[in-house]
Amino acid sequence: MDPRIKITTIGDSGVGKTSILKRYCERNVASNHINTTPTIGVDYGSFREESKAGRLIYVDLFDLSGKDKYQNVRKEFYEGTDIFLLVFDLDDEKSFQSLNKWLKEISPFVNLRTNVCLVGNKSDIESSRCVSAEDLEKFVQENPLSQQYKVTCMYGTSVEDMFEDIFCRWWKSSV
Ligand SMILES: Nc1nc2c(ncn2[C@@H]2O[C@H](COP(=O)(O)OP(=O)(O)O)[C@@H](O)[C@H]2O)c(=O)[nH]1
Numbered sequence: 001m002d003p004r005i006k007i008t009t010i011g012d013s014g015v016g017k018t019s020i021l022k023r024y025c026e027r028n029v030a031s032n033h034i035n036t037t038p039t040i041g042v043d044y045g046s047f048r049e050e051s052k053a054g055r056l057i058y059v060d061l062f063d064l065s066g067k068d069k070y071q072n073v074r075k076e077f078y079e080g081t082d083i084f085l086l087v088f089d090l091d092d093e094k095s096f097q098s099l100n101k102w103l104k105e106i107s108p109f110v111n112l113r114t115n116v117c118l119v120g121n122k123s124d125i126e127s128s129r130c131v132s133a134e135d136l137e138k139f140v141q142e143n144p145l146s147q148q149y150k151v152t153c154m155y156g157t158s159v160e161d162m163f164e165d166i167f168c169r170w171w172k173s174s175v
């Protein structure tokens, strides 16, 4: 299998897509604060990962703006995506309600080999969490998702752990 994978982020504006990618790409930087500016159309990153067994993977990462006006721009980048990160904000009900709209938008670009991973971000905000575990479970049951993750960009290693899990699964599926 091609050791190059394309990962594309989708989800409403403000859910933390850029923060997740920055948190991962800058994981060696000791900081609990990440500055992001609203994504204009698309941001792109590329990096190389190596498994403990020495296997390589080259990752092309497309961070797309969730704003309506960039819908046509986004469609130019969906083709050939291996893994979609479908991101919502655990603290923002509206971003959860939008998930179906996002699945519909990417559906022409999803085939049997495509993974769609659901990512609930901002797990650090406990007090006002408005997406219930039941609603989340129901959504997961009703939709063809490969995995689901809960992460926070504020501290800890949840984002790093998520990418590690994604890459491990990829290596396993390509033996
Ligand atoms: N509390 C909290 N805020 C976050 C987290 N991730 C991102 N944010 C904030 O959410 C806002 C939008 O983030 P951004 O990455 O630009 O969202 P995007 O529009 O989806 O790319 C920024 O103010 C971030 O600092 C998180 O895990 N926890």
Ligand SMILES: [Mg+2]
Pocket: 017, 018, 019, 037, 038, 039, 063, 064, 065
């Ligand atoms: Mg962004």
